[in-house]
Amino acid sequence: MLNPELPSQLLAVLFASPEPVTLAELGEVFPGLEDGELEKALDQLRSDFNRQVQALEIRKVAGGFRITTRPEYHDVVRAYLKTRPSAKLSLPALETLAVIAYKQPVTLPEIMDIRGIKSTSTIRTLLEKKLIETRGRKKVVGRPIMYGTTREFLVHFGLEDLSELPTLEEFQEILAETE
């Protein structure tokens, strides 16, 4: 007799797995099944799910079974992914942003000195994301461009003005806590 819960249990596993799930892996999660029981449950799940849920399907791919959106829906998915703002920053970009936020207006050579690393490409990323802007040139030899944070920066970080940025002294205790 087929365990009536088995197809649903399989679905939960397929959904939560980051990769296609193989029969062998499923065998480990559901030990003690009769020969062919797993395959039967999977077949039933696939036919039920693929019939009931129009937008998704359970497919057999190279590595095993997985749930995917159906090709007909790729356009909407793509449209959605495009609307997602990528406010995410790499660690080097974050570090450069921190130097600019706390030392502005600041020039590239100064940023380099503080970070100890060339920062040209991260500057470009931050300019593209409109988190920083140029602030004229410094009146010294070479007249390097100065950078500062933008209004967008304040909005993104929920700050009314720059004075709302916490200072290192204020956060000393919190930052000194090691986990």
Next chain:
Amino acid sequence: MLNPELPSQLLAVLFASPEPVTLAELGEVFPGLEDGELEKALDQLRSDFNRQVQALEIRKVAGGFRITTRPEYHDVVRAYLKTRPSAKLSLPALETLAVIAYKQPVTLPEIMDIRGIKSTSTIRTLLEKKLIETRGRKKVVGRPIMYGTTREFLVHFGLEDLSELPTLEEFQEILAETE
């Protein structure tokens, strides 16, 4: 007339997103809909999907919609992912979080007054986990930094929004004493 394809298209988007998708975001993906059309399609999708698919459900979390496995299936999923129950927050962290959730925006000294003890290390943990964030400065002497809860907080505790929290009065211990 409701576009009969809309519920399925919504499902494809919900499935594709690793985070809860808000109505506003969906509005961007499906422009030009009539007032209430999106909500109607979502309602239909939720009721169909939650009825047909036993193992999964569409839930309203953090002002958006997301698909999750149902709690009944946690054993099989955990067995497959080979995860232990994830680390829960410590009681002090939960207590600090409760103070912040109910009193936000709230400053460190205010949190300390209620908890009766310094809370820097739990603040650090909560900031790291992005369950809380800074919220500018309070306009009083010393201009202390204020804290509030994040969207991640809502997701972590499965809350639709902050108003879903019981009121603080409900936590008043019932008096066992004879009057």
Next chain:
Amino acid sequence: MQLDRALAEDAAYHVNLDVFEGPLDLLLHLIRSQELDIYDIPIARITDQYLQYLARMEELNIALAAEFVVMASTLIFIKSKMLLPAEPRGQEEDGEWEDPRAELVEQLLEHEKFKNAAQMLFSRETVELSVWGRGENEFEQEEKEMVSATVFDVIKAFHLMVERFKEQIVLEVESETVTVEQKLGELRRMLTVQREFRFSIFFEKRISRLHLIVTLIALLELVRLREVRLHQVGLFEDIRIAAC
């Protein structure tokens, strides 16, 4: 750690040593576990039990937060006030006696509400930890490792950088050769750690003559670049170097 010994002779109760996050937690435990009326706390008894707990902790060499000691003195203060006869309040018509315990009671009740709210969060978390979203693919996981930055991420990045050059500064003092460029970088980093410092620290650091001279040249360069200001508070005061 569990103490299997009753702390007070007048009540057979046990204190679980590891649960008290602060003095309010301990007090609430003493009151609730003995089913005392929180609106009419027997302050002498509670104070004794509280102090015994502190003494016990000391015996066991367990360091308690300073807040525990502060509360001890608060309790003793309330206790002494309770012993005084109520002050006559001739002028006040509705001259009600102000209970010295009132403020503490309010604080305890407020604290208790949040303790209960924490329990609610705990059970919500338990439920939430038993559901899973769609498994994230490699690409999404990678994206997740990027920081969707918050103010805390910015200040943490800055903090870590500052910590990094604190180490560097120590190292560079030791090196044999030195250039003005090196010193410029070093000074800029120092100014990031501290917006202002005293000129004399260069002498205190016991650096070599060569380092000192190069440092002075670099410092003058920074003045010329208008990155720092030198100023003196009083005639024979130390010169201070401040970021512009």
